[in-house]
Amino acid sequence: AANPELRTEKLKKGKFLCIPYAKDTKTETPADNMPAVVPTDDQLFSESKKETRKISTIKAAVMLPFMTDGKGNRDEQTRMVEYYEGFLMAVNSLKEKGVSIDLYAYDIHNNSSSIQTILNRSELKSMDIIFGPAYPDQVKPVAEFAKNNNIRLVIPFTSKGNEVFNNPAIYQINTPQSYLYSEVYEHFTRKFTTANVIFLDAEDGDKDKADFIKGLKEELKSKHIPFTGLKGEHITPESLKGAMNHNMDNVFIPTSGTNVALIKLLPQLIVASRDNPDYRMQLFGYPEWQTYTHDHLASFYELDTYFYSSFYTNNLFPEAVQFSSDYRKWYSKDMLNSFPKYGMLGFDTGYFFLKGLSQYGNKLEEKLDKVAVTPIQTGFKFERVNNWGGFINRKVFFVHFTKDFELIKLDFE
Template sequence: KKGMKKGQFLCIPYPAATTVQPTKKEDPYAVPPSNSELFHNNKETPQKLSTIKAALLLPFQEHKRMVEYYEGFLMAVDSLKRTGVSLDLYVYDSGKDISTLNTILAKNEMKSMNIIFGPMHQNQIKPLSDFAKKNDIRLVIPFSQKGEEVFNNPAVFQINTPQSYLYSEVYEHFTRQFPNANVIFIEPSSADKEKTEFINGLKQELKSKGIPMRTVSESATKETLKATLRSDKENIFIPTSGSNVLLIKALPQLTLLVRENPTEKIHLFGYPEWQTYTRDHLESFFELDVYFYSSFYTNTLFPAAVQFTNAYHKWYSKDLASKYPNYAMLGFDTGFFFLKGLSLYGSELENNLTKMNLTPIQTGFKFQRVNNWGGFINKKVFFIRFTKNFELVKLDFE
């Protein structure tokens, strides 16, 4: 998006009638395919796509957020067309029934797609995945975290990371970021089952790394909290619930603790949903040097986000929805990543995913095959930090 980089190869299609086709140069980055036997094994040489055919299959009438996804996606298509990428976009309302989906899949043009984005509804994932597999079409599933299809279809890209994969990434980054931690779990009066798996896995990881752990209740006083601190360690408080209710209860005492113990290293560590409470607790988050993990994040101060927000307003004469994640940004990021990738690498996209060093507005991408016969899951996780200097930092892990 920021212009060409040195050594980058871009194939721009010209209309044959008016212009002589440029001779194709050899891609300096081309490497022998490492897994061609798994994917597109019927194509002996990498194929450039003169015109990318992409389809969006989403329940537009039912869900306003699907329309937002489409709006962002259209902005990505426009950006790419301006750089000379040739694209045909097919958009269908897939409703929520399998019968509606099957009617769309019966259309002749669907078999010739290079890539399909969708569906939203769980019951449509398998039939759409089967169709994509049979016709050798990439399928990008932007929303669902569940679904076994990624495990047996090499053409599937799952954007929303399954929890178990996400958690293992978080644990690894946590122990790398805080090797000398003293972890204090803050427990709510009634357990939050939603975080049980995450907390159990984290405790296991901390134990294996020899990181000490303590537990306090959400109503603990600053004296009780002070007793858990260690001067020789980084003291990290982690609530075992992602709810705002726990934050409201625990923040006042934690804030007093930090103010009265300025020499101690103290942090509060939490969850993606904290993005929705940031406005309520912004000052406390800075004062407590808060971290949270997420695979979606944008900040209204980031230049790319400012640019996108302004462009969206111009395009649609309305403001971006303030929900997390923002679906217009998700539409832009997924559209731009895959369509740009296909324009650069064509049939060899899968072998060049790591070279796609784009800076998305909100969604991080780090794709990994789940097994030798399956597709790709997105394992990207960021840590967001609110520093005492009132800076917002997005920590990116390679």
């Protein structure tokens, strides 16, 4: 009863449980001259209900390792600056719609020693929202500060650390692995209900997806979806055909997300597909495949490919085209070819939360699903992790390269 999500989800490693205290069976006696008055439901609701408070000017802080002292990693610095540049574009877009924002930016470098000096600044206690920090060891002091001063904290990058489980002020954008995988498993088994799954181990030496594969196999077993596996030199067009079922969707999943694995597997899969056109074949994979799309686009289309991701943008989407053009005008450069694109991440997170605060003020937490935005890259589906914790973003897309040369982003809501 204290963990209603377990009615629909399995208990998995890394999940936090609510364990209630035992109730005290003693009955307290009211003081001699004090009548025991039981408040009505209306009185209780009236006491607990917060009045809606609009925010005339939103005070927002960005705390990131810009490393203006030149001592940090150059690539990391470039990504942080790009995030902030996209964030500034979100502020500008909202300003044009009449939203007033006071923005404060702080360089917290790439260490934890500079954090406390910044947190001691008097203006920080008056913030409505803070974006950052970037590194796991910097999160704890900022999270404690946000909790003590009733300030929302949006953590854009890291998914490590347990602060979100006991701090109601936190919004974690990057989904922790256990939550991400459980979302993917659910969507996979809903999408491929009549699947015959074949795991392909290219023996590229990378075990990066071992946890994902292990969990998916457990989920497939529980849903009675058949699966098998092929390894290394045994992966040939003939063995691929032998593993397939003529009456089912044959979904091939590499056990590694690397480009090396793809380079080894794609030629075998292409030959098997061309030699057996009457079999239904799909290829399923990982977020990092976005960075290899340019190399394998034709193969992805031919193999009816899917991959999951929390971040995705198609460079042909009108919103993405417009944003890239505006970014170039503002900063006289293109965004880094990275996954995710940090400029778009800065825009999406800034726009979502600042717009939400401008619309709903202190009631934002009750209206998160009502914040109407069209994300360029990052989807948002926030769920509170428990009664005393913060929010985790559980949004996952499947991206589908169809045999008809269409590119579709599948949204499961």
